[in-house]
Amino acid sequence: MMPEQRTVLVTAATGNVGPHVASQLLDEGVAVRALVLDGDPHIAKLPDGVELYYGDLADPDSLDPALDGVDGVFWMWPFFTLGVETAPAVLEKIERQASRIALVSSVGVHIGLERRDDNCHAYLEELTDKTSLDRTFLRTTGFMANALGFAGQIKNGGVVRSPYGAAVRTAVHEADLAAVGVRALTDDGHAGKAYLVTGPQAQSQEETVRIIGDVIGRRLSWEDVPAQAARDEMVAGGWPPSYADGALDYFATLTTEPEVGSTTVAEVTGRPARTFREWAEEHADMFR
Numbered sequence: 140m141m142p143e144q145r146t147v148l149v150t151a152a153t154g155n156v157g158p159h160v161a162s163q164l165l166d167e168g169v170a171v172r173a174l175v176l177d178g179d180p181h182i183a184k185l186p187d188g189v190e191l192y193y194g195d196l197a198d199p200d201s202l203d204p205a206l207d208g209v210d211g212v213f214w215m216w217p218f219f220t221l222g223v224e225t226a227p228a229v230l231e232k233i234e235r236q237a238s239r240i241a242l243v244s245s246v247g248v249h250i251g252l253e254r255r256d257d258n259c260h261a262y263l264e265e266l267t268d269k270t271s272l273d274r275t276f277l278r279t280t281g282f283m284a285n286a287l288g289f290a291g292q293i294k295n296g297g298v299v300r301s302p303y304g305a306a307v308r309t310a311v312h313e314a315d316l317a318a319v320g321v322r323a324l325t326d327d328g329h330a331g332k333a334y335l336v337t338g339p340q341a342q343s344q345e346e347t348v349r350i351i352g353d354v355i356g357r358r359l360s361w362e363d364v365p366a367q368a369a370r371d372e373m374v375a376g377g378w379p380p381s382y383a384d385g386a387l388d389y390f391a392t393l394t395t396e397p398e399v400g401s402t403t404v405a406e407v408t409g410r411p412a413r414t415f416r417e418w419a420e421e422h423a424d425m426f427r
């Protein structure tokens with residue numbers, strides 16, 4: 140059992156998932172600390188009641204005030220901008236203070252695509268496994284928010300040009316991923332679990348764009364482009380080349396072998412996973 144007055148630190152707090160984690164933890168009566176970079180322009184995404192702690196995951200010592208006296212950590216690691224060099228030292232500091240951790244990992248680990256040498260989620264899982272922390276791995280599929288990557292093309296003409304429109308995924312609503320993590324950090328019985336966290340439906344990328352079109356009342360279309368063109372753009376946009384290659388290979392596979400969903404969200408949270416249509420309705424203005 141965690142102590143009565145629990146305190147949880149949320150990393151990547153102002154991203155796609157962190158604000159959901161913060162507000163759901165507050166609803167549970169947990170004291171919430173958000174780790175934010177000095178000058179973070181997205182602090183307004185955090186709900187009232189969250190305590191801000193300035194710190195940089197690239198500088199482990201800067202996390203000392205944020206971690207002092209915490210019980211749990213919702214741990215997300217921004218690989219693209221950070222690499223993994225400081226992850227072991229950050230985890231060591233977490234282990235010194237907290238008793239629990241919920242790590243946002245990836246479906247890539249779950250299905251064996253991602254390995255420790257990729258210096259990605261598999262590496263973080265391996266590091267975390269070596270600690271004494273009560274740990275839960277949230278092996279998530281793609282976020283529904285990834286569809287925001289199409290917003291520019293949808294606003295400017297309505298033709299989405301991207302590779303593998305037939306790739307079928309089971310994207311998860313960020314609030315549902317957060318909800319599974321919140322249960323792991325506040326209830327007993329989740330230590331040692333590696334949950335596959337997905338949305339409720341399998342749907343192709345083309346279908347995803349069609350649903351956005353339905354919701355905003357416009358006819359949108361998809362045009363497949365060669366993977367190489369997308370790879371060049373991804374790498375130019377900051378993706379590590381090996382990660383871009385892995386993602387594109389995975390999408391190619393998903394055109395013939397659809398991603399398999401799970402019932403984790405419903406089982407762990409007690410409520411059905413949100414659909415992509417619900418997500419699109421909530422975010423419609425971002426596509427208009």
Ligand SMILES: NC(=O)c1ccc[n+]([C@@H]2O[C@H](COP(=O)([O-])OP(=O)(O)OC[C@H]3O[C@@H](n4cnc5c(N)ncnc54)[C@H](OP(=O)(O)O)[C@@H]3O)[C@@H](O)[C@H]2O)c1
Nearest residue numbers: 151152153154155156176179195196197216217218281282
């Ligand atoms: N997208 C997917 O489909 C998917 C699938 C599987 C797993 N994941 C996991 O999800 C993570 C991304 O989550 P997200 O989409 O919520 O994040 P995000 O929207 O990309 O936001 C990243 C967050 O991390 C903060 N941050 C960046 N560098 C930092 C640093 N050096 N120190 C402290 N904070 C820092 C950012 O702050 P600023 O706003 O100040 O930059 C921001 O709050 C990935 O790294 C991956 O592990 C994603």
